[in-house]
Amino acid sequence: MTLFVHFLAAAAGTVAFALIFDVPRGYYPLCALIGGVGFFLVELLMELGLSQTEATFIAAMIVTLSSRVCAVWRRCPVTVFLISGIIPLVPGAGVYWTAYYLIMNDTDQALTRGFTAVRVAVAIVLGIVLMLEIPNRVFTRSKTR
């Protein structure tokens, strides 16, 4: 139930950002779906026992892959889906907790949170880069068939 509510929230949040980034309206539903699924995957995988880094890595790959499929399908730049869809994965909360524990003089917690935030960011980078390496013709070929 919580997972589902969070999925809806992530979808709504993604659309909110799509508007701020001036994504054309017609793409909102796909942005919402990609952003929602991305965040849902992170939570689901973490519940299944993966670490936040691993879960984010897999989610970032799925988000990038589906962004590319949608980009070919709707004939538009992949940026439109990727920038909006990746936002729910960005470790904004990690940055906050790091600052918070630094202020509270809890250096251990601050370091743990800070490193997790960096690891998550690296996981996003790797996930995106790996999926961008797939040559474009893989996507265009499957479309013409």
Add this chain to the structure above:
Amino acid sequence: MKYSMDEVLETAVEAGHILLESGAEIFRVEETMQRISQYFGVDESHKEFFVLANGLFATGTTERGHFAKVRQSRVHGARLSKVVAINQLSREIEQGKYTLPEVKQELERIKNLPEPPKLLQILSSGLGSAAFCCMFGGGPVDCLAAFLAGLILYVFVLYISAPHMSNISGNLLGGALVTVICIFLYKIGFGRDLSRMVIGSIIPLVPGVAFTNGIRDIADGDYISGAVRLLDALLVFLCIAVGVGVVFTVYRHISGGMLM
């Protein structure tokens, strides 16, 4: 050759410049400029483009001698509708649907595409804040508080920090402002989880475009631009954290040790 090469290159540079300012990847900017000039008859041997995150350079050998152009650009936030429109335009140019004067006209139109209304942007910021507050475990009242903070934050962003401030001070003050609002709401009993309220409300400041584009540029091998954009993203993250941290520190001294 139907068109003067100067005119073709000029048009290609204009298209590239709009793309760059709207938050497109370096790769897309270069490719679009190549496509446009190629289609209108300026081939590889007559031109060279060089694109960086904050400016583009174009030189060429034309019938009138030399063509050279440098355009600086500053990204003020993403305008993805322009990227989409130019992408579409460049595809249709290759299908032969446009003459050069028509392309110029179309570029002029795209350049002046209106921003989403400010009120909608402010509402989106509030909605985004509330949504992220919920995603990170905030309750309904916390989300409402984050919604309010997100609204006020974006009024600040649109009317004060974006037009008048540097990236650094804008994000620093943005982070601080949000924290002050959240502490205030928390103190008057509006919202139970101060941390989640702040996390939700700082999300509209998160540099999603710089971060994602930086990664894309590096994946494409455009290391300089990628590094610059990632540095930009990192700097914004740090500024937000410092903004939040400073307010918490002050508050902690005032309230005598405990945060919540």
